[in-house]
Amino acid sequence: MKKILAVLAILPGLALASEGGVQLEHAPINLYDKDSLQRGAAIFVNHCLNCHSANAMRYARLHDLGLTEAQIRENLMLAADKIGETMTTAGDPAVFKAAFGVVPPDLSLVGRSRGPDWLYSYLRSFYRDPKSKTGWNNTVFPNVAMPHVLYEYQGEQRLDVTEKRDEATGDMNVTAKLALDKPGTLTRLQYDGYVADLVNYLTYMGEPAQTDRKFWGILALFLLSAFAVIALMLKNEYWNDVK
Numbered sequence: 001m002k003k004i005l006a007v008l009a010i011l012p013g014l015a016l017a018s019e020g021g022v023q024l025e026h027a028p029i030n031l032y033d034k035d036s037l038q039r040g041a042a043i044f045v046n047h048c049l050n051c052h053s054a055n056a057m058r059y060a061r062l063h064d065l066g067l068t069e070a071q072i073r074e075n076l077m078l079a080a081d082k083i084g085e086t087m088t089t090a091g092d093p094a095v096f097k098a099a100f101g102v103v104p105p106d107l108s109l110v111g112r113s114r115g116p117d118w119l120y121s122y123l124r125s126f127y128r129d130p131k132s133k134t135g136w137n138n139t140v141f142p143n144v145a146m147p148h149v150l151y152e153y154q155g156e157q158r159l160d161v162t163e164k165r166d167e168a169t170g171d172m173n174v175t176a177k178l179a180l181d182k183p184g185t186l187t188r189l190q191y192d193g194y195v196a197d198l199v200n201y202l203t204y205m206g207e208p209a210q211t212d213r214k215f216w217g218i219l220a221l222f223l224l225s226a227f228a229v230i231a232l233m234l235k236n237e238y239w240n241d242v243k
Contacts, residue, residue: 022140027120029200031211034066040201041065043194045076045087047149048107051096054087056108057205064208100145101133111206116199123150123195127157127178139178154191155184 030036041062044054060083062072069083077083079090093103111119122140126148129137134147139159148154157178164173186194204210 022121024115024117024121024140025124027116027199027203028196029116029120029203031200031204033200036197036200037065037204038067040197040199040204041067041076043198044107044201044205045078048198049079049087049089050149051089051091051104052107053089053104054108054205055106057087057208058084059087060084061208065204102145104146107202107205109206111199111203113206116203119199119202120195123198124154124192125178126151126154127159128181129159139176150191150195151184153184153186153194155180156182 059072059077059080062076063069067076072083079088089104096103114122118140122138125139126136127139128135132143134145136144136146136148136151137159138144138146138148158181159176160179161174161176164175165171166173180188184191
């Protein structure tokens with residue numbers, strides 16, 4: 001039983017890391033790609049906001065992604081009336097508690113707390129598990145209460161577990177791999193891109209001003225470097241007069 005539990009922390013096509021952790025796959029995000037962020041915002045609203053909230057994010061902030069107020073109201077404000085409102089779910093927490101055993105957490109800062117690589121790997125690692133309450137499980141987050149809400153796009157995966165005895169040491173080596181049982185409406189590459197757009201938006205939502213912060217930070221370093229050169233030149237000129 002312990003061996004079976006251990007392999008639940010394995011990603012598709014990846015082995016268990018030596019320290020017992022999971023080797024996360026790199027999330028191909030780009031916070032400067034506004035088309036990707038717009039697609040991610042639409043995915044978030046249509047699939048995540050049904051259960052999760054984002055109380056630190058206002059719809060009005062989507063202007064920064066290049067969306068007009070009319071586009072935001074028509075396509076993204078499914079559970080709000082005013083553009084200045086935060087992204088709250090219309091669902092009842094008591095219903096979620098009864099259905100999943102836990103209230104779905106707010107996702108405002110999930111991009112910062114979990115990191116894009118974790119989110120990208122997690123959303124691609126669901127598999128069918130008839131023993132779980134929802135019928136789903138996840139190799140990155142074993143026994144997670146959340147069902148696979150994107151299964152229609154990815155399809156249904158199964159977890160294949162194999163055991164092989166090492167003839168040299170006598171130890172039993174356990175390996176696990178996810179395999180596609182039933183294809184979804186998207187190919188694997190298309191689904192990876194779909195998830196990447198969602199993770200891109202979740203990462204952006206955790207700190208919408210981070211691209212501006214990085215720009216001004218780099219500009220400040222250049223200005224400080226220029227002032228340092230000027231200060232050095234003034235210092236040399238001053239000491240030349242003293243001599």
